[in-house]
Amino acid sequence: xxxxxxxKVFSREDRQRYRQKVRTCLDVFARMLSESRFDAERxxxxxxxxxxxxxxxxxxxxxxxxxxxxxxxxxxxxxLGQFNVEINVPPRLLEDGMFAQLxxxxxxxxxxxxxxxxxxxxxxxxxxxxPTITEEHLxxxxxxxxxxxxxxxxxxxxxxxxxxxxxxxxxxxxxxFADTIAPEAACTSVQLHxxxxxxxxxxxxNAAQAIAGAQVAIAANSPFxxxxxxxxxxxxxxFEQATDTRPEELKAQGVRPRVWFxxxxxxxxxxxxxxxxxxxxxxxxxxxxEDPVEMLQRGDTPGLHELxxxxxxVYRWNRPIxxxxxxxxxxxxxxxxxxxxxxxxxxxxxAAFYYxxxxxxxxxxxxxxxxxxxxxxxxxxxxxAREGIDARLYWPGVGExxxxxxxxxxxxxxxxxxxxxxxxxxxxxxxLLGVIERRCVTMQNGAxxxxxxxxxxxxxxxxxxxxxxxxxxxxxxxxxxxxEPVHEWPLP
Numbered sequence: 001x002x003x004x005x006x007x008k009v010f011s012r013e014d015r016q017r018y019r020q021k022v023r024t025c026l027d028v029f030a031r032m033l034s035e036s037r038f039d040a041e042r043x044x045x046x047x048x049x050x051x052x053x054x055x056x057x058x059x060x061x062x063x064x065x066x067x068x069x070x071x072x073x074x075x076x077x078x079x080l081g082q083f084n085v086e087i088n089v090p091p092r093l094l095e096d097g098m099f100a101q102l103x104x105x106x107x108x109x110x111x112x113x114x115x116x117x118x119x120x121x122x123x124x125x126x127x128x129x130x131p132t133i134t135e136e137h138l139x140x141x142x143x144x145x146x147x148x149x150x151x152x153x154x155x156x157x158x159x160x161x162x163x164x165x166x167x168x169x170x171x172x173x174x175x176x177f178a179d180t181i182a183p184e185a186a187c188t189s190v191q192l193h194x195x196x197x198x199x200x201x202x203x204x205x206n207a208a209q210a211i212a213g214a215q216v217a218i219a220a221n222s223p224f225x226x227x228x229x230x231x232x233x234x235x236x237x238x239f240e241q242a243t244d245t246r247p248e249e250l251k252a253q254g255v256r257p258r259v260w261f262x263x264x265x266x267x268x269x270x271x272x273x274x275x276x277x278x279x280x281x282x283x284x285x286x287x288x289x290e291d292p293v294e295m296l297q298r299g300d301t302p303g304l305h306e307l308x309x310x311x312x313x314v315y316r317w318n319r320p321i322x323x324x325x326x327x328x329x330x331x332x333x334x335x336x337x338x339x340x341x342x343x344x345x346x347x348x349x350x351a352a353f354y355y356x357x358x359x360x361x362x363x364x365x366x367x368x369x370x371x372x373x374x375x376x377x378x379x380x381x382x383x384x385a386r387e388g389i390d391a392r393l394y395w396p397g398v399g400e401x402x403x404x405x406x407x408x409x410x411x412x413x414x415x416x417x418x419x420x421x422x423x424x425x426x427x428x429x430x431x432l433l434g435v436i437e438r439r440c441v442t443m444q445n446g447a448x449x450x451x452x453x454x455x456x457x458x459x460x461x462x463x464x465x466x467x468x469x470x471x472x473x474x475x476x477x478x479x480x481x482x483x484e485p486v487h488e489w490p491l492p
């Protein structure tokens with residue numbers, strides 16, 4: 001939800017006007033789809049990376065405004081918490097040399113940002129959830145200065161009418177309440193974007209949903225929250241609960257959550273935007289002056305601002321995106337389920353695995369999603385998040401199988417094939433997909449390394465729990481900045 005908003009109090013008239021405007025935008029969007037008014041380049045991909053700021057000891061550094069001033073790079077922006085920043089990586093074509101260029105650019109940007117951030121006492125860190133976060137770091141005072149975060153918080157709690165309950169059971173159990181959406185700030189992710197033609201959107205989105213369980217299992221990197229060892233990708237459960245506008249009664253009635261995997265395969269991107277309008281009330285009913293009908297009639301490209309703002313408050317793990325660049329509209333699939341980190345090379349490996357696999361799956365004569373139920377894909381997603389690299393997942397024609405075996409035997413060969421068809425040379429394919437392969441062989445991803453390192457410090461070295469988490473965090477940060485893939489990280 002990156003749009004600026006300024007209104008502090010919304011009237012009934014505001015909400016009624018917004019509802020009508022969103023429906024008008026939806027009608028215009030349907031016309032645009034029928035008239036094929038979209039940019040047709042399918043191989044453009046992009047990347048967003050959320051980061052944490054830490055102090056020398058590994059605790060959150062609540063100074064993103066000072067850090068951004070020191071970094072002085074427009075590609076870095078604020079995020080929800082004062083210990084968060086985000087880097088937006090410019091889009092590029094999926095072609096030979098792209099991954100090496102991407103990795104080099106991100107490493108250069110992060111190294112420069114790290115050097116500058118150190119001047120104000122902050123260190124950059126790529127990790128799904130910072131293990132040293134405590135409840136005192138996640139309050140209303142921890143929001144970044146941008147007013148949209150406070151406004152979003154107010155609207156979510158106005159809709160909910162009571163405090164948020166956060167209850168996660170993994171290796172240990174967490175049960176607590178929050179009176180703000182600040183726990184969402186603990187969740188830092190990598191978002192992969194892919195531009196697609198309208199007629200190909202449904203198959204790309206369906207494919208992304210079908211592989212979500214394997215994706216998150218292999219890349220899990222968030223095993224700790226509030227000092228407890230929970231899911232291997234606790235970020236999934238935490239984000240689902242930290243932005244939930246439903247009280248218990250609405251949950252019991254089956255009202256859909258705003259953080260949502262979905263409930264069916266789709267036939268068009270319109271299905272998703274229409275679901276947004278049908279099922280989700282407005283959180284931020286801010287109207288712009290643009291008349292989308294008039295703009296379309298005179299041959300201009302409407303921004304569809306209200307439809308886009310509404311879409312930005314429905315947090316699908318694979319989100320549809322409508323955007324306008326240089327006067328040309330386009331559509332993207334935004335893959336939002338991966339955690340940040342552990343290193344830049346790991347992020348690039350995860351991206352190569354995703355883009356290559358999607359390219360192969362959408363070209364298959366018999367689509368994968370026609371062979372499995374949507375509920376099976378959703379079960380895989382939550383199983384992968386809960387159990388990480390040790391997960392067992394359902395796959396058509398195989399049944400239940402270890403995630404690592406599924407990746408090694410089926411998904412990695414398909415990812416290789418997809419990257420080859422995109423023109424990625426063998427050396428780049430082998431290097432990055434080799435990172436995924438070694439994770440599976442060694443059974444070590446970010447989550448399993450964090451758990452192993454924590455238990456060494458906590459049980460073998462007899463440190464108290466918080467100090468063990470700090471020591472693990474600082475060691476993680478050292479490996480991360482060396483850009484070593486996580487499967488090579490030794491335990492202390």
